[in-house]
Amino acid sequence: RKEVEQDPGPFNVPEGATVAFNCTYSNSASQSFFWYRQDCRKEPKLLMSVYSSGNEDGRFTAQLNRASQYISLLIRDSKLSDSATYLCVVATGTASKLTFGTGTRLQVTL
Amino acid sequence: DTEVTQTPKHLVMGMTNKKSLKCEQHMGHRAMYWYKQKAKKPPELMFVYSYEKLSINESVPSRFSPECPNSSLLNLHLHALQPEDSALYLCASSQDAAFTDTQYFGPGTRLTVL
Numbered sequence: 337r338k339e340v341e342q343d344p345g346p347f348n349v350p351e352g353a354t355v356a357f358n359c360t361y362s363n364s365a366s367q368s369f370f371w372y373r374q375d376c377r378k379e380p381k382l383l384m385s386v387y388s389s390g391n392e393d394g395r396f397t398a399q400l401n402r403a404s405q406y407i408s409l410l411i412r413d414s415k416l417s418d419s420a421t422y423l424c425v426v427a428t429g430t431a432s433k434l435t436f437g438t439g440t441r442l443q444v445t446l
Numbered sequence: 447d448t449e450v451t452q453t454p455k456h457l458v459m460g461m462t463n464k465k466s467l468k469c470e471q472h473m474g475h476r477a478m479y480w481y482k483q484k485a486k487k488p489p490e491l492m493f494v495y496s497y498e499k500l501s502i503n504e505s506v507p508s509r510f511s512p513e514c515p516n517s518s519l520l521n522l523h524l525h526a527l528q529p530e531d532s533a534l535y536l537c538a539s540s541q542d543a544a545f546t547d548t549q550y551f552g553p554g555t556r557l558t559v560l
Contacts, residue, residue, distance in 0.1 A: 368546050379536055379551035380489065423488060432477055432543040433502060436488035 359424030450552035469537030
Protein backbone atom coordinates (compact mmCIF):
# COMPACT_ATOMS: atom_id res chain seq x y z
CA ARG A 337 0.00 0.00 0.00
CA LYS A 338 1.36 3.43 -0.90
CA GLU A 339 2.01 5.86 1.95
CA VAL A 340 -0.15 8.54 0.32
CA GLU A 341 -2.80 7.61 -2.22
CA GLN A 342 -4.74 9.82 -4.57
CA ASP A 343 -6.99 9.23 -7.54
CA PRO A 344 -4.81 10.35 -10.48
CA GLY A 345 -7.83 11.56 -12.48
CA PRO A 346 -8.03 13.41 -14.75
CA PHE A 347 -11.05 15.25 -13.44
CA ASN A 348 -12.60 17.19 -16.31
CA VAL A 349 -15.08 19.78 -15.04
CA PRO A 350 -16.78 22.83 -16.57
CA GLU A 351 -16.06 26.33 -15.30
CA GLY A 352 -18.11 27.12 -12.23
CA ALA A 353 -18.36 23.51 -11.06
CA THR A 354 -17.49 22.26 -7.61
CA VAL A 355 -14.94 19.47 -7.49
CA ALA A 356 -13.56 17.45 -4.59
CA PHE A 357 -10.34 15.49 -4.29
CA ASN A 358 -9.58 12.87 -1.70
CA CYS A 359 -6.39 11.50 -0.33
CA THR A 360 -5.63 8.71 2.13
CA TYR A 361 -2.45 8.14 4.09
CA SER A 362 -1.23 4.95 5.67
CA ASN A 363 0.88 6.10 8.62
CA SER A 364 -1.23 7.00 11.62
CA ALA A 365 1.77 8.85 13.08
CA SER A 366 1.66 11.43 10.29
CA GLN A 367 1.70 14.87 11.78
CA SER A 368 1.24 17.57 9.16
CA PHE A 369 -0.74 17.71 5.96
CA PHE A 370 -0.65 19.98 2.94
CA TRP A 371 -2.11 20.44 -0.50
CA TYR A 372 0.33 21.63 -3.15
CA ARG A 373 -0.51 22.62 -6.68
CA GLN A 374 1.82 21.85 -9.59
CA ASP A 375 1.38 23.25 -13.07
CA CYS A 376 2.85 21.41 -16.04
CA ARG A 377 6.65 21.61 -16.04
CA LYS A 378 6.65 23.94 -13.03
CA GLU A 379 7.54 23.54 -9.36
CA PRO A 380 5.02 22.55 -6.67
CA LYS A 381 3.49 25.52 -4.86
CA LEU A 382 1.76 25.38 -1.49
CA LEU A 383 -1.99 25.74 -1.83
CA MET A 384 -2.86 25.29 1.82
CA SER A 385 -2.01 23.47 4.99
CA VAL A 386 -4.69 21.14 6.36
CA TYR A 387 -5.81 21.25 9.96
CA SER A 388 -8.03 18.94 11.98
CA SER A 389 -10.58 21.70 12.39
CA GLY A 390 -10.74 22.17 8.63
CA ASN A 391 -9.72 25.35 6.91
CA GLU A 392 -10.92 27.53 4.09
CA ASP A 393 -9.13 29.95 1.79
CA GLY A 394 -11.49 31.64 -0.64
CA ARG A 395 -12.88 28.99 -2.98
CA PHE A 396 -10.74 26.24 -1.45
CA THR A 397 -11.65 24.16 1.59
CA ALA A 398 -9.45 21.47 3.10
CA GLN A 399 -10.49 18.89 5.66
CA LEU A 400 -8.62 16.29 7.68
CA ASN A 401 -10.08 13.20 9.28
CA ARG A 402 -7.40 11.62 11.45
CA ALA A 403 -9.58 8.67 12.47
CA SER A 404 -10.06 7.64 8.84
CA GLN A 405 -6.61 8.90 7.76
CA TYR A 406 -8.25 10.90 5.04
CA ILE A 407 -7.69 14.39 3.62
CA SER A 408 -9.92 16.25 1.19
CA LEU A 409 -9.80 19.37 -0.95
CA LEU A 410 -12.93 21.08 -2.22
CA ILE A 411 -12.76 23.67 -4.98
CA ARG A 412 -15.86 25.77 -5.54
CA ASP A 413 -16.67 27.83 -8.62
CA SER A 414 -13.81 26.30 -10.65
CA LYS A 415 -11.81 28.62 -12.88
CA LEU A 416 -9.82 27.76 -15.99
CA SER A 417 -6.73 28.79 -14.04
CA ASP A 418 -7.39 26.03 -11.50
CA SER A 419 -6.29 23.47 -14.11
CA ALA A 420 -3.25 21.79 -12.60
CA THR A 421 -2.13 18.71 -10.68
CA TYR A 422 -3.01 18.78 -6.99
CA LEU A 423 -0.55 16.98 -4.73
CA CYS A 424 -1.52 15.63 -1.32
CA VAL A 425 1.51 15.89 0.96
CA VAL A 426 2.07 14.34 4.37
CA ALA A 427 4.83 14.94 6.92
CA THR A 428 5.63 11.93 9.03
CA GLY A 429 8.15 11.00 11.64
CA THR A 430 11.48 12.63 11.05
CA ALA A 431 11.09 16.36 10.90
CA SER A 432 10.84 17.87 7.43
CA LYS A 433 10.38 14.60 5.58
CA LEU A 434 7.49 15.04 3.18
CA THR A 435 5.78 12.25 1.29
CA PHE A 436 3.90 13.25 -1.83
CA GLY A 437 0.91 11.54 -3.33
CA THR A 438 1.01 10.90 -7.06
CA GLY A 439 -1.25 13.89 -7.64
CA THR A 440 -4.73 14.41 -9.06
CA ARG A 441 -4.98 16.09 -12.42
CA LEU A 442 -7.74 18.71 -12.80
CA GLN A 443 -8.79 20.13 -16.15
CA VAL A 444 -11.35 22.93 -16.07
CA THR A 445 -13.03 23.60 -19.41
CA LEU A 446 -15.27 26.30 -20.88
CA ASP B 447 9.49 37.30 -0.70
CA THR B 448 9.15 33.52 -0.81
CA GLU B 449 11.62 32.89 -3.58
CA VAL B 450 14.02 30.05 -4.15
CA THR B 451 16.18 30.38 -7.24
CA GLN B 452 17.93 27.59 -9.12
CA THR B 453 20.53 27.57 -11.86
CA PRO B 454 20.78 26.45 -14.55
CA LYS B 455 17.20 26.01 -15.75
CA HIS B 456 18.24 23.32 -18.20
CA LEU B 457 21.33 21.13 -18.29
CA VAL B 458 22.43 18.50 -20.78
CA MET B 459 25.43 16.42 -19.83
CA GLY B 460 27.25 13.30 -20.89
CA MET B 461 27.82 10.36 -18.59
CA THR B 462 31.46 11.31 -18.06
CA ASN B 463 30.84 14.99 -17.30
CA LYS B 464 31.00 16.72 -13.94
CA LYS B 465 28.47 19.47 -13.37
CA SER B 466 26.81 21.28 -10.46
CA LEU B 467 23.30 22.50 -9.74
CA LYS B 468 22.90 25.59 -7.62
CA CYS B 469 20.12 26.74 -5.32
CA GLU B 470 19.80 30.00 -3.40
CA GLN B 471 17.32 31.50 -0.96
CA HIS B 472 17.38 34.77 0.97
CA MET B 473 14.46 34.15 3.30
CA GLY B 474 16.63 33.29 6.28
CA HIS B 475 15.51 29.67 6.10
CA ARG B 476 17.69 27.18 7.94
CA ALA B 477 16.56 24.00 6.17
CA MET B 478 17.17 23.23 2.50
CA TYR B 479 16.27 20.21 0.40
CA TRP B 480 16.96 18.46 -2.86
CA TYR B 481 14.19 16.53 -4.60
CA LYS B 482 14.14 14.54 -7.83
CA GLN B 483 11.00 14.41 -9.97
CA LYS B 484 10.53 12.14 -12.95
CA ALA B 485 7.82 12.84 -15.51
CA LYS B 486 4.27 12.21 -14.25
CA LYS B 487 5.62 11.22 -10.82
CA PRO B 488 5.66 13.10 -7.52
CA PRO B 489 8.84 14.65 -6.13
CA GLU B 490 11.10 12.27 -4.21
CA LEU B 491 13.27 13.54 -1.40
CA MET B 492 17.03 13.15 -1.89
CA PHE B 493 18.76 15.22 0.81
CA VAL B 494 17.92 17.51 3.71
CA TYR B 495 20.26 20.10 5.19
CA SER B 496 19.45 21.61 8.55
CA TYR B 497 21.59 24.48 9.82
CA GLU B 498 24.09 23.71 7.05
CA LYS B 499 24.52 20.12 8.15
CA LEU B 500 23.32 17.10 6.20
CA SER B 501 20.53 15.56 8.24
CA ILE B 502 18.84 13.20 5.77
CA ASN B 503 20.29 11.25 2.86
CA GLU B 504 17.64 9.06 1.30
CA SER B 505 20.13 6.41 0.16
CA VAL B 506 21.06 8.47 -2.86
CA PRO B 507 23.88 7.07 -5.06
CA SER B 508 27.27 8.66 -4.49
CA ARG B 509 27.30 10.11 -8.01
CA PHE B 510 25.11 12.81 -6.43
CA SER B 511 27.04 14.87 -3.88
CA PRO B 512 25.32 17.69 -1.99
CA GLU B 513 27.08 20.67 -0.49
CA CYS B 514 25.86 23.53 1.67
CA PRO B 515 28.51 26.30 1.60
CA ASN B 516 26.41 28.64 3.75
CA SER B 517 22.88 29.07 5.02
CA SER B 518 21.66 30.61 1.73
CA LEU B 519 23.26 28.26 -0.77
CA LEU B 520 22.84 24.62 -1.65
CA ASN B 521 24.71 22.81 -4.40
CA LEU B 522 24.30 19.39 -5.95
CA HIS B 523 27.45 18.06 -7.60
CA LEU B 524 26.90 15.53 -10.37
CA HIS B 525 29.45 13.05 -11.66
CA ALA B 526 29.22 9.94 -13.81
CA LEU B 527 25.45 10.11 -14.08
CA GLN B 528 23.31 7.60 -15.95
CA PRO B 529 20.56 8.33 -18.49
CA GLU B 530 17.96 7.24 -15.92
CA ASP B 531 19.07 10.18 -13.76
CA SER B 532 17.41 12.52 -16.26
CA ALA B 533 14.71 14.35 -14.32
CA LEU B 534 13.62 17.66 -12.85
CA TYR B 535 15.74 18.47 -9.80
CA LEU B 536 13.93 20.67 -7.33
CA CYS B 537 15.42 22.62 -4.47
CA ALA B 538 13.25 23.69 -1.53
CA SER B 539 13.71 25.58 1.71
CA SER B 540 11.80 26.00 4.94
CA GLN B 541 12.11 28.13 8.05
CA ASP B 542 13.36 25.19 10.04
CA ALA B 543 13.42 21.43 9.68
CA ALA B 544 10.18 20.96 11.60
CA PHE B 545 7.40 18.91 10.10
CA THR B 546 4.99 21.82 10.37
CA ASP B 547 7.16 24.14 8.31
CA THR B 548 6.06 24.98 4.80
CA GLN B 549 8.57 24.08 2.14
CA TYR B 550 9.00 26.54 -0.72
CA PHE B 551 10.23 25.13 -4.00
CA GLY B 552 12.49 26.62 -6.63
CA PRO B 553 11.62 26.34 -10.35
CA GLY B 554 13.91 23.36 -10.78
CA THR B 555 16.71 22.33 -13.11
CA ARG B 556 15.66 20.06 -15.94
CA LEU B 557 18.55 17.62 -16.38
CA THR B 558 19.12 15.41 -19.39
CA VAL B 559 21.89 12.82 -19.28
CA LEU B 560 23.00 11.51 -22.66
